[in-house]
Amino acid sequence: MKLELLKGSRTRILAAVILAIVAIFVVRLFYLQVIKHDYYVGLAKAEQESRFVIPASRGEIYAKNGTDPVPMVMNETVYTVFADPVTVDDKAKVVDTLRQVAGGNVRTDFDKLLDNKNSRYQVLANKLTRVQADKIKAVNLHGIGFQAVSQRVYPEGALGAQILGFVDTTGQGQYGLEGYENGVLKGVDGYLQAVTDVSNVPLTIGNDNISVPKQDGKNIVLSVDRNVQSHVESALAAGLQKNGAKKGSVLVMDPTNGKVLAMANLPTYDPGNYGQVADVAAFNNDTVSAPYEPGSDVKTYTLATGIDKGVVKASDTYNNTDHIKIGDITVSNATLGHTGNITFQTALTWSLNTGFVTIAERLGDGTNITKSARDVMYDYFHNRLGLGSLTGIELANEAPGTVIAPDDPSGDGNAVRYSNMAFGQGLDATLIQVASGFSALVNGGNYYKPTVVDGYMTDSGYKQNPTPAPLRANVVAKSTSDQVKQATHDARATSFGKTDKAGYYIGGKTGTSQVIINGQYSSTETVGTYLGYGGGSEDAPRYVIMVQVSGADQLLGGAQDALPIFTDISNWMLDYLKIQPKG
Amino acid sequence: MSNQQNNYYTSRRQQNWSRNQNTTRFVSSVKLGPVAHTVLVALMITVLGLIYLTQATRTTGYDYESQKIDSQIADLNNQKSDLQIENARLTALSTVKDSTVAREMTTPSSTAYVQQ
Incomplete structure (x- = not known):
């Protein structure tokens, strides 16, 4: 007997229906798995994979303690405790524990923040x-969470604050x-993308x-020595207290390599x-x-x-009349009376x-500060010794200053300005x-780029930078340097030498600058400075110190107000550096 | 009609299976039918699947182990950092200056130098 589905039979209809349903399934599956393949794969990945940023640790900053690095800025993990007021079930226990x-x-x-049931996050x-956070975690408070945050810590407190700077809330x-x-210092964050489980644990x-x-x-690692820095800050604070100046700055450098040993300003901050x-x-x-x-x-x-x-x-001598005429202006001495051939x-x-206007004239034709004289002065002041140009020291917000060139289009680089x-x-x-230019004048004539960075701490220890080479060698001749050292030594010895420790070779120069207010030199405000060097003998200056004291509406002098601070630091440096007196 | 007989030379090697080859044939007395074959194949597939699952689970287990170790390392690093900070604070210049030992120190009245 031959079996066959009869046309229009129920079985045949059922077969057709099943075939139709299967066809729908096939079409739908084709749509989902082939046509929409990428879309659903993307959805699945989004569900299964997580992306993590692995934060890089910010580099630490070290200072020197003699020759050894000591930490000045470190990273500490601290914790923020937050609550979800809706899920906190034992408020009294939370308040008591915290x-x-x-x-x-x-x-x-x-405690009142916990009552705010409209919020799901209250700090x-x-x-x-970490110890405090661990103690709270051990109590197992419901509805309380912790967020770890890295912050900068300063074991030495405010020491060297303006050298260090700070890290703001955005990192x-x-x-x-x-x-x-x-x-x-910032480094580069890492990145991890992986399939994770329900607890967000990355799986391989x-x-x-x-x-x-x-x-x-x-x-x-800074070139700054924390001991020198500490003494400089103390000496500056004591000096300002004594002379009443509102502001003060001190810079100590090694003239033989440009390394900054200390740098302090008052007022300062923590x-x-x-x-x-x-x-x-105060941040500046x-x-x-x-x-x-x-x-x-x-x-x-x-x-x-x-x-x-x-x-x-x-x-050499010149005839001092206490006044000298340049063009239509007359330059006078602040100290009168040393007239005649001096x-x-x-x-x-x-x-x-x-005397110094006369030197400028002698650089020209002997009686005028000619263009060639001005060119020479600009070459030495600006090009060789770096006045009025950025030094490139590794500190933010360095300002270039201004030295107007003789051929400045404004015409301001004239003889009057150069006088x-x-x-x-x-x-x-x-x-x-x-101070950097002066270092070149007393170190034999080599200009070094000033720097505060001495090296880096690596996993294998302290890696010191190579000994710096002069940025510009022989900016003045060795013989010139020797004469400047002698002249500044004699200048100091004549009036202030008794304050120095006996047997050492110390030199320097006072400075008292008028301040320009509203385009005019003020008669009620001056800035006092002292710039000098010290060492065991004339051949080897070991440090250059520059002191500045200032304040609005204050008449401050280099000799009276800045020099005592220099002397304090200089005498201390002789001991600290264990410099032996000559003879 | 002639009766022709051809003689072909056959080597001994061709006559036997081949030299050094076992010519004994073992025939198992166990006979497997198609159902037993299917069951065996299904069992083998199951075993292979289980082996795969075991290995996959084992690698995931290592992930948890690794995560646990990472967490311990992070914890120990945090503790180390805390100790380093504490050490830095204890050896800070201000701490040293304020110590009782430092307070009892006096400034020497004179200093002598030995020529080296």
Whole structure:
């Protein structure tokens, strides 16, 4: 018997229906699995995979303790305690525990925050240590969570605050080294993309896992010696208390390599509490970011230029009448009475402006500060010794200052300006520029780029940078350098030598600069400075120190107000560096 | 009609299986039918599947182990950092200056130098 489905039979209809349903399934599955393949694969990945940013650790900052690095800025993990008021079931226990463990870290009225049932996130306490967080975790409070945050800590407190700078709430370095070297300190975050389980634990299954390791920031070692820095800050504070100056800055450098040993400014701030500073001007490091008219300190530059060009020696004489006419202006000495034929050494010792205007004239035709004289002065002051140009020190917000070139289109680089520049007016420079140029004048004639970075801390230990080479060698001849050292030594010895420790070779120059207010030199405000060096003998200056004191509506002098601070630091440095007296 | 007989040479090697080859054939007395074959194949597939699952689970187990170790490392690093900070605070210049030892120190009235 031959079996076959009869046309129109129920079985045949059922077969057709099943076939139709299967066809629908096939079409639908084709649509889902082939046409919409990428879309659903994407959805599945989004569900199964997680992406994690692995934060890089910010580099730490070290100072020197003699020759060993010691930490100045470190990273500490602190914890923020937050609550979900809706899920907190034992408010009394939470309040009691936080009061006992977190103490002063809890927010004011944090217990009332727990009553805010409209919110799912309330911060109860900030900056808890790991130990405090562990104690709270051990109590197992329901509805309480912890968030770990890395913050900068300063074991040395406010020491060297304006060198260091700080890190703001967005993780960016501001001011000082933190600002300048932000990219180096910050490092590069890592990245992990992986299939995770329900607890967000990354699993090795899957083909699309990506792991990019983090690169921690570099740990920088400063050339700053914490002992020198500490003494400099104390000496500056004591000096300002004594002379009543509102502001002060001190810079200590090694003239043989440009390394900064200390850099201090007052007023200052605590980088651990930078948000509480009353005046943001305290963030500025005035030694690098506040150009001013350096005044008589620059006379050492003029003398060096004259000696190096062979137009004068310190022992040469000129006729001092206490006044000298340049064009239609008359330049007078601040100290009167040393008239007649006097040496340039006497002019330096008594800081007589006429002597240095005379040197500028002798660089020209002998009676005029000619264009060639101005070109020579600009070459020495600006090109060779770095006044009015950025030094490139590794600190944020360095200001270039201004030295107007003789051929400046404004016509301001004329003889009158250069007569003023000969004794330190009519140009703007920072302390770091003046001290770096002076270092070249006393170290034998080599200009070193000033630096605050001495090396890096690596996993294998301290890696010191190679010994710096001069940025510009022989900016003045060795013989010129020797004569400038002798002249500044004699200038100091004549009036202030008794304050120095016996047997050492100390030299320096006072500076008292008038301040320009509303385009005019003020008669009620002056800035006092002292720029000098010290060492065991004339052959080896071991340090250069520059001191500046200033204040609005204050008449401050280099000899009376800045020099005592120099002397204090200089005498201490002789002991600290274990320099033996000559003879 | 002639009766022709061809003689072909056959080597001894061709006559036997081949040299050094076992010519004994073992025939099992156990006979497997198609159902037993199917069951065996299904069992083998199941065993292979189980082996795969075991291995996959084992690697995932290592992930948890690794996560646990990472967490311990992070914890220990945190503790190390805390100790380093504490050490830095205890050896900070201000701490040293304020110590009782430092307070009892006096400034020497004179200093002598030995020529080296």
